Amino acid sequence: MGVSRSTVIGRPREFDVDEALECAMRVFWERGYEGASLADLTGAMGITKTSMYAAFGNKEQLFRKALERYTEGPASYAARAMEEPTARQVAEALLRGSVRTTTLPGGPPGCLGVQGALASGEGGRPAHDMLVAWRNDATLRVEERFRRAVDEGDLPEDADPRRLARYIMTVAFGIAVQAANGLGRDELQDSADMALRNWLP
Amino acid sequence: MGVSRSTVIGRPREFDVDEALECAMRVFWERGYEGASLADLTGAMGITKTSMYAAFGNKEQLFRKALERYTEGPASYAARAMEEPTARQVAEALLRGSVRTTTLPGGPPGCLGVQGALASGEGGRPAHDMLVAWRNDATLRVEERFRRAVDEGDLPEDADPRRLARYIMTVAFGIAVQAANGLGRDELQDSADMALRNWLP
DNA sequence: GGGTTTCTGTACCGACCGGTTAGGATCGTG
DNA sequence: CACGATCCTAACCGGTCGGTACAGAAACCC
Incomplete structure (x- = not known):
């Protein structure tokens, strides 16, 4: 989604989604789903809670994305x-x-x-x-x-x-x-x- | 400890420590240490938080006891x-x-x-x-x-x-x-x- | 029965949980 | 430059976390 749009309207996000997801994956990897708090995750990702929610939805969906990245990466x-x-x-x-x-x-x-x-x-x-x-x-x-x-x-x-x-x-x-x-x-x-x-x- | 004393002073506890520990062990077994809340544990044990703390110290020591029981049981x-x-x-x-x-x-x-x-x-x-x-x-x-x-x-x-x-x-x-x-x-x-x-x- | 000791239940503590809202600041577009 | 969309910061939400303080009830000894 969003890939087809050539010129994006509105302010572009300032962080790299892939990089942030990579960091989140590592935190989940190390601490597990419940052991990884939002503070742990966003701290490692270098973004705020609000940005994370805007980009990924919620913790559960972030975990799903992180698991996908894990599957396709490590x-x-x-x-x-x-x-x-x-x-x-x-x-x-x-x-x-x-x-x-x-x-x-x-x-x-x-x-x-x-x-x-x-x-x-x-x-x-x-x-x-x-x-x-x-x-x-x-x-x-x-x-x-x-x-x-x-x-x-x-x-x-x-x-x-x-x-x-x-x-x-x-x-x-x-x-x-x-x-x-x-x-x-x-x-x-x-x-x-x-x-x-x-x-x- | 406590075995040497023949007549115990004060009010005796109303629940069976072994039974309660057995229940706690099963909750830890099912949910893991962090996934088992005090409410889960005391609910399954049939006692209140206060009684649990008086009998076992804290959650960590309860887990240690439960692990010992697991080792000697299942x-x-x-x-x-x-x-x-x-x-x-x-x-x-x-x-x-x-x-x-x-x-x-x-x-x-x-x-x-x-x-x-x-x-x-x-x-x-x-x-x-x-x-x-x-x-x-x-x-x-x-x-x-x-x-x-x-x-x-x-x-x-x-x-x-x-x-x-x-x-x-x-x-x-x-x-x-x-x-x-x-x-x-x-x-x-x-x-x-x-x-x-x-x-x- | 009085005194002592220990249990039990309730109410409460500060901290943190995942999640949300409001308000500017900041960007690309027309 | 104004508009619209999205960003970031920060304060805040109710709920739950592990852990306590307190007071009353209950059992033992003498």
């Missing part, structure tokens, strides 16, 4: 992993990407999709549901990719795509928790390798 | 698993216990130790740190148990107890997240079995 490894030629390589890229992103030097340890709102009070329910859907959706996409692998003969005929996807995502979520525990990249990659070692009989 | 499978005769059986019991506890019919899905405060704001930091220590401590105890297994000849001489413990706990934490996602007991146990299939070369 978590874009997931989409890229789906394009790997074999199911084995998909799984490897998925876990390697989760290890790298949850231990990004410049960012908070862990995964926004996991620690954003695992448990929450009444007010955090929308964010909670959003993330449950996000995680289950990711699992579903892996399942579909594995189903394709069966069709292509890459995976054996009797392989169960849903089971395999569930397993890989379980490990990926575990890695996210361990990253939040402070484990290092090498340690996490080691666990990922172990999980992949018995990949199919 | 999560007691972990301590029992350590007494299994072989490392393989320890690992199996650990994952089976985590699957069962995170999908307890009467309780919230997931694990209090994981979703209690994975990410938090400033006020939730003590609880956050408490749980990081809880999870790392659990991993350490598994490592020690596996080290013993190496000493006893149960695990090969070149096995790395720390790596193995890290791997098992990573899967256990992943199971907790998946349980919070709504996955069922059979699905989780299936992933646990897959993780155990490549247990040692």
